[in-house]
Amino acid sequence: QSALTQPRSVSGSPGQSVTISCSGTSNDIGFSNYVSWYQQHPGKAPKVMIYDVTKRPSGVPDRFSGSKSGNTASLTISGLQADDEADYYCSSYGNTFPFVFGPGTKVTVL
Amino acid sequence: EVQLVESGGGLVQPGRSLRLSCAASGFTFDDYAIHWVRQRPGKGLEWVSGISWNSASVASADSVKGRFTISRDNAKNALYLQMNSLTVDDTAFYFCAKDRSQQLVGRVLDVWGQGTMVTVSP
Numbered sequence: 001q002s003a004l005t006q007p008r009s010v011s012g013s014p015g016q017s018v019t020i021s022c023s024g025t026s027n028d029i030g031f032s033n034y035v036s037w038y039q040q041h042p043g044k045a046p047k048v049m050i051y052d053v054t055k056r057p058s059g060v061p062d063r064f065s066g067s068k069s070g071n072t073a074s075l076t077i078s079g080l081q082a083d084d085e086a087d088y089y090c091s092s093y094g095n096t097f098p099f100v101f102g103p104g105t106k107v108t109v110l
Numbered sequence: 111e112v113q114l115v116e117s118g119g120g121l122v123q124p125g126r127s128l129r130l131s132c133a134a135s136g137f138t139f140d141d142y143a144i145h146w147v148r149q150r151p152g153k154g155l156e157w158v159s160g161i162s163w164n165s166a167s168v169a170s171a172d173s174v175k176g177r178f179t180i181s182r183d184n185a186k187n188a189l190y191l192q193m194n195s196l197t198v199d200d201t202a203f204y205f206c207a208k209d210r211s212q213q214l215v216g217r218v219l220d221v222w223g224q225g226t227m228v229t230v231s232p
Contacts, residue, residue, distance in 0.1 A: 036218040038155070045205060045225060046147075046155065051218035089155050091216075098169060098209075098216030099145065099157035 003028060004090055004102035011108040012080045020105045022073040022090030028100050030071040034093040037066060037075045040104075041086045049088075050075060077107070085109045112136035112221050114206050119226030124197055132189035132206030132223060140164070140184035143209040145219060146191050148202040158204070159191065163212040174200075196230045203227050 005023040012018040020037075022029065029035055035053045038046040048057055050066035053073065063078045073092070077084055087104045094100040118130040132144070145160040159170040159180040168180055179192040189206050204226050207219035 032216075034215065034217045038219070040155075045222040046207075046219070047222070048218055048220050051210070051220070057220060087154075091155075091219075093216035097157060097171060098143075098160050098214045099147070099219070100216075101147075101155045101157060104154040 003094065003100045004092060006088075006090060006102040006105045008103075009106040009108060011110055013110045014080055014082065016080050017076060017078045018080060018107060019077075020075045020088055020090070020107070022075070022092075022102050024071050024073070024092055024100070026071060028092040028094040029068065029073050032093040035066070035068055035073045036091045037064075038089045038091065039086045040089065046089065080109055082109050114208065114221055114223035116204060116206050116223045116226035119204065119228045121229045121231060122196055123232060124230055126196055127192070127194045128196060128228060130191040130193065130204055130226060130228070134187040134189070134208070137208070137221070139187040141212060143211055143214055144182060144189045145207050145209060146180060146189075147205045147207055147219070149205070149225075150202045156202075160209070160214050161189070162214050167214045169214055193228070196228075198230050201228060201230045
């Protein structure tokens, strides 16, 4: 069972925005600036989309943005595109272990 | 090209052992902490184990503690995972992944291998 909580699925039409929440506690998201988000297409390895809560790695479109408020982090995808359809996982540094992952959210582009 | 390539997966009976390897290239291997992350079929990501740049710090998830041992050989640019007393619950794709940090601070896994499948079955 994941220590972080994410919605099982979110959906949106092309061009719309979707936001995925990731809820934790004061022992992980609440106290850490090391929150990251990963995109995983079926049969592929995960790819980091956001790290350090808000930073985008080189090559990741600026349609992807991250934020955090209290014990909850969020990933927003603006201008939704067909290729954004994938599973998204949040992760945070935790008190006990270096990485704690959320259960994943399936993003569907309608 | 920055790359991680896992190997060593396969079919193994419960109670047996397996050793996974991860070969790194395209970056200064001994500058970074490296981790193993697994994904059971149809399930989410689970952090398994991590090791700091100089092997001084290691950590493992409770689910594998005492059974799995992570190690690295910086001279060979290689990471290993020795898995003992395997159970059917260990059946998963195993990924190695590089952190941006030297230490086990869980910053971000910015480079991932393609994974190797471990199947534990009678």
